[in-house]
Amino acid sequence: MKKILVPCDFSDSAVQAFVFALKIAQQSKGEIILLHVIELPVLRGTIQVPALYFEENYLKDMEVKAQKNFEELKGEWAKEGVRVRSLIEHGPITKTITRIAEVYKLDLIVMGTQGATGFKEFLVGSNTEKVVRFSPLPVLAVRKSHEFSHIKNIVFPTTLDPNQNKLLIHIKELQNFFSAKLHLLLVNTPHNMKRTVDEKDMMEAYARDFDLQNYTINTRNDFYESDAIINFTIENKADMIAMGTHSRKGLAHLFSGSVAEEVVNRMDCPIWTYSINE
Template identity: 25%
Template sequence: MRTILSPTDFSLCARYATDAAAQLARRLDAQLHLLHCMNLPDGWDDWSEQQRSMRPDIQQMVANAQLQLQDLSNAYPNLEVKATVCSGALPKSVAEYVEHAAADLVVMGSHGASGKNEYFIGSNTQKVVREVHCPVLVVKEPLEHINFDKVVFASSFHQKEREAFLKFKEFVKPFVPEIHLVEIHTSSFFDPPYILSRQAMEEFRGLCAPFRCETHVFRNFSVDRGVRAFAEKIGAGLIGISNHHRHPLRRMLSGSNVEALVNHSDIPVLSVDYMDEIDTPAPIERKQQQLSF
């Protein structure tokens, strides 16, 4: 892991995430990138100095943001930090930055969302989880010392989720963790037979070596509540979940377990995406507009 990206709006919640990102960067010998997105006029990056001089209010906003980023960078001595102010919507800007900088991990804070917003609008963090195709760690509480020595990976344990689990294992490897594999049954018609769930998890147990691993089938009214209840029960420091990028209409009608966890879990959540071949989108070229210093 070489590059860790932490988007920030300078809120307290975002600072928790940036502090966690800095801890991880030190531990993993990675570079920390800070990104602040602003609503700037279209084409601002291409405006001439004369054009910009006619908008001193925008110039002052950008200057203030750069100063805040510089102060934030100075809070992490002995760490290589790159700070950028960009224009545009946060989720799209983060996705473009991840691709441009080949970021290995995004660390974000979350205020969560509630009610209809979870399905129709969602928080910026939800949207980043939805759009970014690299692991996203969501932090809601301050983490004085990151020590993911007991972790949960929640999944349906299909073979197509194997790669996502291996990415999760690679992330937690430096902490020499105790790994708990859990599948949540909700007493619905679509729950697989108990014995098949156990068999699927046994295959993933073999991938956990050399770390200690335990497998569980846990029952609850919903996957989101079940994962959170199980993680709290065993005192886990991190929840990992494979994130299937679903069609927007399907997500709106049935919800997303990953996005629900992002909104509701006080325990850090690491979302690791996987995509079926039929879901893989065609490459889209995007132009990133940014102001670096």
């Protein structure tokens, strides 16, 4: 986690994400790119209006304000030994974030989240949710900054899929980075129920196959996966949740939702996600 992208709209949650990213970069001896995206207005919801139709002075004023905010942010929070670069880009927020992450070959995106619940969550969502859904690299959603040394217990919800090598490589790197204990969690729902007698053997075999160390195995039965993950995390006072996520679009997202996005919306602890659409 040496190259970290922090999208920043200068809200409190974005500042919290930056503060936490600084702690990670200080530990990894890495660097941070602070990105502010100026999203151009959309005409009738379909066609993006070219920048030349806007007053040049207006766009320039937005950039000047962003640069001033960058300097104040870095002046107050930046730590010695951590290189912080700032970028200002124009375009759709989610696509610009993922594009910059790929162009600069970054390792991690750290984003602030304010959370949302109910019907608003499905119809509107946040930029963080969209990045979680579509990012090709790990995303760490942060509602508030946490002490680096306090992250010692990571919950890892798993389906025991043996074909998720990239996900497990990242999970082990995350665990090693924080020197944390990994708590494997298998959730049984009415639509996906495993025999209790088989669960322990299956999870132990999974841990052996991926050479996991310093872990516990746990199962929960619930109507909803997200509820089981959240309740388990709270009950065990875990410090972070790490999980794979699937990219869902359109009606599939509306009707199926995303377990990872629901957890991001409802939890205060950092949520690390990685797309497993391999």
